[in-house]
Amino acid sequence: MPLRREIYRSIKDIPREEYLAGGTGLCGGCGGLLALRLFHKALGPNAVFVNAAGCLTLLAVFPFSPFRSSWLYTAMASAPAGAQGIRDALDVLIAKGRLAQEEDLEVVVVTGDGAAHGIGLQATLAAIHRGLDFYYFCYDNEAFANTGFQTSPASPRGSATATAPAGSPARKQDLFGLWRAAGPAFLATVSPAYPLDLMDKVARASRIPGPKLFVSLSACPPGWGVDPADSVEIAKLAVDTGVWPLKEMRDGEVVHTVVPHRTLPVEEYLRRQARYRHLFEPSRRDDVLRELQAEVDRYWATPPR
Amino acid sequence: MTRELLTGNAAAAWGARLSDVDYVPAYPITPQTEIIETLARWIADGALRARLVTMDSEHSMLTAAGAAAATGARVFTASSSQGLVYGFEMLYSVAGWRVPLVLVNVSRALASPITLEPDHNDVLAARDSGFLQLHAETCQEVLDSVLMAHRLAEHREVLLPAIVNLDGFHLSFTREPVDVPPPDAVRDFLPAYAPPSARFAASHATAQGVAVLGSSAYSFFKYQMQRAAEAALDVQATVADEFAARFGRRYGAVEACMLDDADYVVVMSNSFSTVGKAEVGRLRAAGERIGLLRLRLIRPFPHGEIARLLTGRRAVAVIDQNLSVGKGGILFAEVASALRGPGAPPLVSFVGGLGGRRFRSDEFDLIADRLRVAVTEGGSAEPHLLFSEAEHRQILDMLRLAGHAAPEA
Numbered sequence: 001m002p003l004r005r006e007i008y009r010s011i012k013d014i015p016r017e018e019y020l021a022g023g024t025g026l027c028g029g030c031g032g033l034l035a036l037r038l039f040h041k042a043l044g045p046n047a048v049f050v051n052a053a054g055c056l057t058l059l060a061v062f063p064f065s066p067f068r069s070s071w072l073y074t075a076m077a078s079a080p081a082g083a084q085g086i087r088d089a090l091d092v093l094i095a096k097g098r099l100a101q102e103e104d105l106e107v108v109v110v111t112g113d114g115a116a117h118g119i120g121l122q123a124t125l126a127a128i129h130r131g132l133d134f135y136y137f138c139y140d141n142e143a144f145a146n147t148g149f150q151t152s153p154a155s156p157r158g159s160a161t162a163t164a165p166a167g168s169p170a171r172k173q174d175l176f177g178l179w180r181a182a183g184p185a186f187l188a189t190v191s192p193a194y195p196l197d198l199m200d201k202v203a204r205a206s207r208i209p210g211p212k213l214f215v216s217l218s219a220c221p222p223g224w225g226v227d228p229a230d231s232v233e234i235a236k237l238a239v240d241t242g243v244w245p246l247k248e249m250r251d252g253e254v255v256h257t258v259v260p261h262r263t264l265p266v267e268e269y270l271r272r273q274a275r276y277r278h279l280f281e282p283s284r285r286d287d288v289l290r291e292l293q294a295e296v297d298r299y300w301a302t303p304p305r
Numbered sequence: 306m307t308r309e310l311l312t313g314n315a316a317a318a319w320g321a322r323l324s325d326v327d328y329v330p331a332y333p334i335t336p337q338t339e340i341i342e343t344l345a346r347w348i349a350d351g352a353l354r355a356r357l358v359t360m361d362s363e364h365s366m367l368t369a370a371g372a373a374a375a376t377g378a379r380v381f382t383a384s385s386s387q388g389l390v391y392g393f394e395m396l397y398s399v400a401g402w403r404v405p406l407v408l409v410n411v412s413r414a415l416a417s418p419i420t421l422e423p424d425h426n427d428v429l430a431a432r433d434s435g436f437l438q439l440h441a442e443t444c445q446e447v448l449d450s451v452l453m454a455h456r457l458a459e460h461r462e463v464l465l466p467a468i469v470n471l472d473g474f475h476l477s478f479t480r481e482p483v484d485v486p487p488p489d490a491v492r493d494f495l496p497a498y499a500p501p502s503a504r505f506a507a508s509h510a511t512a513q514g515v516a517v518l519g520s521s522a523y524s525f526f527k528y529q530m531q532r533a534a535e536a537a538l539d540v541q542a543t544v545a546d547e548f549a550a551r552f553g554r555r556y557g558a559v560e561a562c563m564l565d566d567a568d569y570v571v572v573m574s575n576s577f578s579t580v581g582k583a584e585v586g587r588l589r590a591a592g593e594r595i596g597l598l599r600l601r602l603i604r605p606f607p608h609g610e611i612a613r614l615l616t617g618r619r620a621v622a623v624i625d626q627n628l629s630v631g632k633g634g635i636l637f638a639e640v641a642s643a644l645r646g647p648g649a650p651p652l653v654s655f656v657g658g659l660g661g662r663r664f665r666s667d668e669f670d671l672i673a674d675r676l677r678v679a680v681t682e683g684g685s686a687e688p689h690l691l692f693s694e695a696e697h698r699q700i701l702d703m704l705r706l707a708g709h710a711a712p713e714a
Contacts, residue, residue: 046507050372060515062522070505071512072375074368075394081365085330085372085380086505088356092327093377096354098497103506123368126361 008042008199015041021066025058029228031218031235032056032139034192036110039137039214042202045069047106048086052079052120054112055146055220056139070105077119080127083107083134106135106206113140113154116215117173128182128211135205136213138175141220149223157295158288160275161223167278167288171295175215177304180249185210188248188257191217193236197257201248208250217244225274237269242296245303254304262300266293311483313476316444317383317409317469318343319483320451322353323491324407327378327498329357330369335421336473337385337411344381363392370406371399374466375513377500379455380406385473386413386427393430399466400435400530402514405458405498406466407451408436412575413473414660422661423472425575425627429603429635435530437467437537438603440574442560444481447471449554452486456495456544462536464501470603472576474661486552494551534605541602558607560599561614563589567596568619569676570650571669572640574600577626577658584669593673600636608643615640616648620679622672625688626658633688641686651684657691665693 008014019040026033032055040047048070051057060071074082087107093099109127111120116138124136143161144150150163153173160167179187186205190198198216205212217238219231226234238244239260246258267289270276279285311319317340321329329348331341347353360366363384374380384392389410399406410431412423425440432438439454441447447469454467471477503511517523541558549555562582564570573581578599585597598614615621621644625634632638637654644650653675657664668691675689704710 048505057516060512062515062517065510065512065515067512068510070510071515072372072505073514073516074372075364075398078365078368078395081330081360081368082372084358084360084365085328085369085374086376088328088330088358088369089373089376089378089380090505092356096327099377099506103508105505105507122361123365126365130358 005196005200007203008196011196014038014195014199017041017045019045019068024066025061026055027220027222027228029219029221029231030055031192031220031231032112032141032216034232035139035190035198035216035218036137038192038195038198039202040069042199043106043108043135043206046104047108048072049108049110050074050079050082050086052076052109052111052115053146054115055141056110056112057146076115078123079109079111079115079120080123080132080134080136083109084127084130084132087132087134107133108135108137110137110139112145113138113142113175114144114152116140116175117153121178124179125182128179128184128213131210133209134211136211138213138215139218140175140215141218141223142172143220143223145220145223149220158276158279158292160278176247179213184213186212186248186250188214189217189244189246190214191235191239191244191246193232193239194246194258197246201257204248204250223275225277226272230272234269234272237264237272240264241266241269242300243269245299256303266296307485308482309485310480311444311448312339312478312480313444313447313471314339314411314478315343316448316483317451317471318347319485320448321381322347323486323488324379324381324452324455324495325492325497326353326355326381328370328373328380329355330366330373330380330382331357331359332363332366332384332388334385334388336413336477337383337388337409339477340383340409340411363388364395367392367395367399370408371395371402371404374399374404374406375402375504377498377504379498381451382406383409383411385411386415389427390415390430396431396434396436398514401526403464403530404466405455405464407454407458407469408466409451409469409471411471411473411477420660422474423626424659424661425470428468428470429627431468432604435465435534436604437463437465437534438470439467440470440601440603441476442576442578442599444476444479445483445554446556447476448483448485449548449552449556452491452495453544453548453556457537457541459498460537460540461501463533463540465530465533465537470575475576490551494547538605538607556601558602558610559614560601562597562599564596564598564614567594569593569595569673570598570615570618570621571595571672572598572600572621572623572636574603574636575626577664580664581624584664584666587666588669588673595673595676606639606643611640611643615644615650618650620653620676620684621650622653622655622676624655624657624672628656628659633686637686637688651679653679653684654686654688655691656688664691
């Protein structure tokens with residue numbers, strides 16, 4: 001049973017306030033930036049974003065920051081540890097009366113999939129295990145995109161990257177599942193193509209103390225080989241073909257917040273992206289296409305609960 | 306003031322407690338662990354109002370330490386050896402954030418081979434990072450240095466993190482009488498940390514640690530760190546004066562021991578200087594005009610003070626308890642860089658004390674001989690690697706036990 005939206009029921013409920021200004025140095029059509037903008041609207045202005053190396057590191061380049069909130073760049077591996085330090089310092093300073101309660105901030109880790117898997121997973125699982133009261137926003141563009149789109153653990157099987165021109169060899173690592181095993185308070189997948197779903201999840205999470213984690217499938221126009229203007233449409237196709245399930249976990253239970261009709265085959269999502277072109281040209285790879293469709297069908301046959 | 310028998314680790318913990326630190330991110334490693342255990346106990350007892358969090362690694366520990374300091378907390382942390390180098394990336398990062406946290410490093414030699422006893426390759430690896438470095442000889446100096454390191458690091462003209470170094474085992478687990486100053490007196494010397502404007506709070510958004518594009522901005526910020534470290538030389542002198550006036554113990558950038566009329570000088574650092582002082586005293590009793598210079602402030606490096614104290618001597622030996630493989634002693638090269646022009650003495654280099662290896666008395670006789678030879682034959686950058694016949698025989702026995710034919714002696 002899909003969740004009923006609680007706060008963001010119509011596009012008119014989205015606040016007009018912008019906390020993340022335009023005109024940044026990021027690529028046109030960046031799905032990560034669009035999702036973060038919506039995320040920030042739902043979170044409100046009193047936040048500090050703790051960043052690990054990745055595309056979004058280029059948001060704050062001296063002497064500019066597009067945020068009306070605060071920012072700390074840490075390193076590739078340890079943004080969740082930076083969040084721990086800020087959260088603890090705010091708590092201690094408020095408890096000791098050296099900082100007013102109204103100066104408190106929401107602490108948000110923001111990384112790509114490259115820093116969320118592998119190098120940064122240890123610090124993340126540790127922060128979840130400690131029950132740190134923080135948000136984690138992962139923009140998953142399915143590669144090390146900032147360095148020119150090399151295969152990451154989040155690259156789907158068959159997707160071409162700069163280090164796997166014939167297609168990434170392994171299945172996409174399940175970040176939702178890895179994070180879930182550590183026992184966070186709240187966990188969700190989101191998509192910039194479903195802004196009400198995204199923002200309602202942030203609103204629900206904001207009432208819960210502890211680790212609150214979000215992973216957004218985020219189209220990368222130069223890496224995926226799509227027109228920047230089609231970024232949202234691609235994101236929508238990922239959800240509607242069942243490739244990117246929208247779900248959340250609260251109290252240990254997973255609920256799918258959007259259940260796609262899946263009237264379109266996965267192929268419709270794949271064929272729009274240059275990173276899958278080798279599955280269609282010079283000859284059609286029906287074997288691989290069937291396997292990729294089967295993976296999605298298997299997921300929806302017994303979705304996690 | 307109370308006088309107690311404290312290990313070097315307990316003295317470091319007392320330094321943090323008297324500094325009234327707000328936050329202690331931690332990760333255990335021998336021989337440092339007693340420091341964080343002691344602080345954890347005090348925090349649990351309510352004797353120290355701070356939060357201690359055990360992180361997943363030293364890399365995370367240093368990140369949390371820097372982030373908390375950037376938020377306005379007074380931060381203390383501790384590590385050693387493999388831990389320090391595991392967190393190495395963040396030493397540079399947090400120094401660039403210009404946050405005045407204090408890190409105690411309990412020196413321990415680096416793998417491979419893996420071992421537990423001290424030398425200084427760990428802490429000296431951090432010498433270019435932007436951390437200030439104070440190296441302590443005694444447990445008393447450990448406690449005092451933690452207090453002074455907070456004052457120095459938090460000074461508006463400095464705002465750089467600081468490492469206080471003590472030798473593992475020889476200091477960390479050795480009890481010495483330590484004067485523990487009263488908390489009120491320390492509060493007067495080191496008031497609560499008032500962070501500069503760049504800190505995280507809802508009323509003023511700030512971006513810290515941001516990227517730069519282009520070499521000019523990068524160079525500008527790195528040069529600012531150099532200028533701040535240079536300023537720390539003068540600040541350290543002022544802080545040392547004030548500390549001496551309040552607590553009666555004086556710590557210079559270097560310590561001159563029996564130098565007044567010395568023709569020959571040995572340069573050492575950390576706890577093995579105590580052995581060096583005894584040996585220099587023995588040589589003096591036998592008629593040698595020899596003294597010892599102990600390096601205490603390693604960053605910023607006190608070039609001027611070293612030049613003033615060593616220029617005009619007949620010869621100087623630098624004893625390094627570290628090895629820059631392919632170069633020799635690290636502190637030899639640093640001391641040599643301070644000595645140029647007329648009156649610069651010939652220098653000789655000795656490497657010893659690796660992995661906690663004890664210095665032998667006859668090695669100081671050898672050093673005295675080499676100093677005399679250097680007066681006529683000149684110095685050399687070639688390091689003398691101290692190793693005894695007895696040790697060599699012992700290693701050959703071990704090689705045989707391990708099933709290897711002993712190489713020719």
